[in-house]
Amino acid sequence: MSRNRIVDLAEIRSNCKKCSLFQLCMPMGLDDNDLEKLDKIIKRRRPVEKGDYLYRMGDPFHSVYTIRAGSLKTYTTNQNGQEQIIAFHLPGDLIGLDAIQGEIHTCSAKALETISVCEIPFDRLESLSQKIPGLQHHLLKLMSEELQLEHCHMTILARAPVEARLASFLTQLSERFRARGYSATEFNLSMSRNDIANSLGMAVETISRLLSQFQEHGLLQVERKHVQILDMPALVELSNRCGPNAQNTRDSSHGTA
Amino acid sequence: MSRNRIVDLAEIRSNCKKCSLFQLCMPMGLDDNDLEKLDKIIKRRRPVEKGDYLYRMGDPFHSVYTIRAGSLKTYTTNQNGQEQIIAFHLPGDLIGLDAIQGEIHTCSAKALETISVCEIPFDRLESLSQKIPGLQHHLLKLMSEELQLEHCHMTILARAPVEARLASFLTQLSERFRARGYSATEFNLSMSRNDIANSLGMAVETISRLLSQFQEHGLLQVERKHVQILDMPALVELSNRCGPNAQNTRDSSHGTA
């Protein structure tokens, strides 16, 4: 066991360059000494199986997690037991920062497939970022980015017709794969149609119908989980389509600005 | 002018205890020395008139702002010129942190009435929070809280029927007023029906109809901007009502957890 731990530590060290912590450290030039410190506070966790929880809504908040491999969904549950998916997360994502306020997890994080994560005790991370200016900045930056992403998501939920929602979902996912060095045009959906529908505020049937329709129109090829995008420009165009209800979306107030 | 500035500084000092910076500083026990440092980096801004912008989408990011008096809306604008309101902000709110990533404002902030704000240059704030642990923690906490609020907003946009959306809007606003020491049951809406509709992803006409309906049912009294809540429990109950489309909102995956 102790031998394993040594191996793990070495592996983490080498992996830091591949995961979000690399982007989190290196851009602001952490030296070897700082990188060492960071490595020391990271805990290895055994792989989490599909369907297992990384944490549940209501759990006390102790750590944030970076995804090393696999994907997961975060979602809230309301009084009636209904779920609302907040986001899907891919390798390199840092999750859990939304629980700082209140020190209780307000989302559940569930693995969509077998995943591998690094656990980072938050109090240690916070102390460290007190000493390393670049780290503090990067934490703030990550949360800022998360806010921006959610603004987009909110806009889609509030206005967009169903085709634009799904097109938007696909192009964003594609872009995220591209940014991680995977193919932007061919990938597997780790989430179910149900999950996609939920996150986009739609019915499952509508997702099914639209995917068929997109395929019919030559925008993409889809077979179960596998998706191949054939006409990205058209898909992007679709995702920008605004709803017909554009009535109250222009500011009519007589601004002095 | 220089005399004015002196007066202003004194005023800000005394006001820090009333605005969000007080909650931001005191809970973690800033001593007079630290409070002094904080006061020094805060810039006074002349009042912003109704309809004026605090900043616009696309502006370079330099400062965050705390609202001392009045209210404003933040919104994004898409390619087609359509607006989507992200949030309404009240006195004590700190806004602008979502622009850290990219260092460009991704929202516009527009005054709903004449407002008074404190401008805090972000680089100064960041340096200071590097020295004051409690300040760093509180910045993270504020962003975490913002994420949580947006999760709620997303859930409403994705699932809730229109009555629940409006009820939720009203109870949340009420709660925010209460937390600021104002009446929770009687207040003025600084935003137009159009703005409410936009932020909730609805048509203006629906807002109008629902307000009439709520009044008819004895839930509240409304006359133009003035609102008096008569049956808060019923309103809260309404806000928790889930949509009829609760089909794909329960997780059917056979989790091993």
Place this chain on the structure above:
DNA sequence: CGACATGTTGAAGCGGTTCAAGTAGGGTGG
């Protein structure tokens, strides 16, 4: 192989938007 979950497709129903018309404030200029 059987059972259950997931996904697909068709048809009906409805919630909420859109369209249309009218009312009421609030500000401006004569």
Place this chain on the structure above:
DNA sequence: CCACCCTACTTGAACCGCTTCAACATGTCG
């Protein structure tokens, strides 16, 4: 101070996008 205008808001009626319901197909796992 009043008449005017423009914007914000309200209310009614028709329409439609999407959901819901239902039935079936296809995997998947014990």
